[in-house]
Amino acid sequence: MVKVNGLFRAFSFQRTREQLLMLEREISALRSELKALAMTDELTGIANKRALSHRLRHEVVRARRHGEPLSVLFIDLDNFKSVNDLFGHARGDAVLVSVAQTLMQSFRQTDLLARVGGDEFVALLPSTGIESAVTVAEKVVEELRSTREAIPRIDSRTPLTASVGAAALGKDGDDGGLHLVREADKAMYRAKAMGGDGVVTASPSENKRSSNGHGSNHNGAADGGGHGVHVGIGREEGSE
Structure with a gap:
């Protein structure tokens, strides 16, 4: 039982780590998108x-x-x-x-x-x-x-x-x-x-x-x- 619990905790930790990495990538992409929008004219799509x-x-x-x-x-x-x-x-x-x-x-x-x-x-x-x-x-x-x-x-x-x-x-x-x-x-x-x-x-x-x-x-x-x-x-x- 102890071994099973250990494996479960390890699996949960790995899953949480992957979720955090995915969240970081999403946040980074969102920041890049917001930065691009901040530099772009909303109407024409060229620089502002x-x-x-x-x-x-x-x-x-x-x-x-x-x-x-x-x-x-x-x-x-x-x-x-x-x-x-x-x-x-x-x-x-x-x-x-x-x-x-x-x-x-x-x-x-x-x-x-x-x-x-x-x-x-x-x-x-x-x-x-x-x-x-x-x-x-x-x-x-x-x-x-x-x-x-x-x-x-x-x-x-x-x-x-x-x-x-x-x-x-x-x-x-x-x-x-x-x-x-x-x-x-x-x-x-x-x-x-x-x-x-x-x-x-x-x-x-x-x-x-x-x-x-x-x-x-x-x-x-x-x-x-x-x-x-x-x-x-x-x-x-x-x-x-």
Whole structure:
């Protein structure tokens, strides 16, 4: 009887141990899932503002340590408010999901695209200087204009367009890259002031408008310096 009781206790202990290990694995998986959810935009499924902030700090440190370029694009849809006003938020949400899917096609796996506001997106481009960033931004503008989605107006439907601000990491600033996002945000508003549907780089000195893109590629080349160029598709050259 003593031997049987001992075997029973050993069996019970082993079973309890296995149950505890299983519970630990379930808790670990749940934590990973919750962490992923905390970094994901609930509507579009792409990264959210928290994920952007976390990755941005890491990329700024890496860029400064290795002397590599780092750029940010701030993307804001033009006249998006009319979608919600005329067709309701459900339709607006559907457009945002479609936009996120379209935008993702313009970026590499090493880039990060995050939704940071209602119709605002930020793209983080590691190992990418300003010239290459502008090329990517031009692609974003073109892709959105050619998408099947459209911005409803009272009298017609117009192509879905966006204003994009581009900024590259400079030597100054030690706030985890927040200044980089702010500079791209300011450039985006300048793009809107110039009619939208285009790209403006962060530069306080000039804001020239051109109708064609640059010849650079999104290949991580260490091109530098903001140019303040507005690229409006199909627009004539001129000053702001």
